[in-house]
Amino acid sequence: MLRKAVRYRLETTPEQEHLLARAAGCVRFVWNRALAIQKSYLEHGCGILSYVDMANCLTTWRNGESFGFLSESPVHPQQWALKYLDRALQEAFDKSNPKRFPAFKKKGLHDSIRYPGYPDPEQIKIDLKPQDADGRRLLPKIFLPRIGWVKFRKSCTIGREIRNVTVSRSGGHWTVAIQIEKEVLDPVHPSTTAVGGDRGVANLLTLSDGTLFLPVTAYRDLQKRLTREQRKLAHKVKFSANWKKQKAKITRFHQRIAEIRKNVLHQVSTAISKNHAVVVLENLKVRNMTGAARGTVEQPGPNIRQKAGLNKSILDQGWGMLKAMLEYKLRWSGGMLLLVDPAYTSQSCPVCGVVDAGNRPSQEVFHCLHCGHEAHTDLNAARNILARGLQSTAGRAGVACFAA
Ligand SMILES: [Zn+2]
Incomplete structure (x- = not known):
């Protein structure tokens, strides 16, 4: 099984840029708040909360009044932030090969939204060959929950199995990275050198x-x-x-x-x-x-x-x-x-x-x-x-x- 990521530049409208920035802001908020909670647990010698506990916290935040704004942005990337934080904490405490302790995320740096693991085809859809009413070809587009259909410029083909989708901001514009998976039986390289x-x-x-x-x-x-x-x-x-x-x-x-x-x-x-x-x-x-x-x-x-x-x-x-x-x-x-x-x-x-x-x-x-x-x-x-x-x-x- 091989995985490959392809990245395309999104042709966003100002409205979509606003929605994406807000969604990325929510992901950052969830990460920072969860990290602050985990840090205070650690400082009090109480260990850390499990991913399930944190996911329950997220549900409470989204349904409550103080952090209700979170529910206006897609939930899956917010859950992904918690999962990612959980993994980062575990890696930081791995005695055989400890990694750096996770840090708070700053605004504007690495703004991204990730739709993890085999997204539901009802949630994320890709239309590679859209046409207008007169049958003319339009730019391919991707449907992101709570953002809508976003057009993108395609430079190479996409496979069938989408593994995950990450939308991120870099150098003033948004791009989408689509990780695909395909079964390849011993590919043969055209060259022998x-x-x-x-x-x-x-x-x-x-x-x-x-x-x-x-x-x-x-x-x-x-x-x-x-x-x-x-x-x-x-x-x-x-x-x-x-x-x-x-x-x-x-x-x-x-x-x-x-x-x-x-x-x-x-x-x-x-x-x-x-x-x-x-x-x-x-x-x-x-x-x-x-x-x-x-x-x-x-x-x-x-x-x-x-x-x-x-x-x-x-x-x-x-x-x-x-x-x-x-x-x-x-x-x-x-x-x-x-x-x-x-x-x-x-x-x-x-x-x-x-x-x-x-x-x-x-x-x-x-x-x-x-x-x-x-x-x-x-x-x-x-x-x-x-x-x-x-x-x-x-x-x-x-x-x-x-x-x-
Ligand atoms: Zn010699």
Whole structure:
């Protein structure tokens, strides 16, 4: 069973935008109120309330006077917020692998409404080929409870089984993400090639076949303007009308940056997963790398400035996101993503096999001290990564036939 999410931009009317913003506000209210209750239970050493208890609270709120406004927005996304909070709390208390304690949601950030698990077809309907009275084609539309029919721009096909639907606001407009599920029996990838990819600083990704993907510079370019806007914010009276206006401007900046980055990563991952059946990447723990430099800013070491720059590039380029995108896109088309040990991939010679730190005289050049082989460092590393990936799968059925 494979899952895939498709995202479309909604063509909302001002009235619908108002309803969506209100529905998202209600979801945020339910989350924050439930979290406050759970926190006070914890502070009094009483453990936490179960999802069922919280769902009963929600019913009381919706039927009561003080929070009756909640009943004017759809109930399922509000229940989903409680379920999601319940899971987040359990994960935070999971001793073997504790996750971060859930936080209060701020207005305007990550506004979203989720219609969970196999929505009732009576509740959520999708009309892909609507026509007007004269038989002309209209934009496809989706029916959302309490919001109504909303048109959207469709760029690829939707399957039959809708798993869940999320409507969210990003960069000033609303989009709908529809997660679909379909049975796929061993899809066969149209390509038979394997490729290694080195995630560098100068380039987003260098492939072992020589293809280069340039870095996402949008963040850096916008960062300068963002810093300027943030400075302006600091000079305004907190919570004044001007301050709020400036704050909203900054939020839009952040959303634009995130959106540009995501679009670029989608383009890159789609191109690679179409052209190659097997993609090999290094198993880098990006979160650890970025965490380490932040922790040492208080006590700066000799390379801290340089390290901070490197980490910024890593975050700029969203490597974790790229990996996740490649993973599901390859799986969807019958290919696979392999992750290999990153040790010494930039210092190994692919010709004679010798590993030596001296093999890399500069950031750009690889020069083997033993056999004289010379290449661009990133390309060289990509070839080593590919070789490592193919080696790790040698003898495994179905993989041996892929050529470099
Ligand atoms: Zn060599």
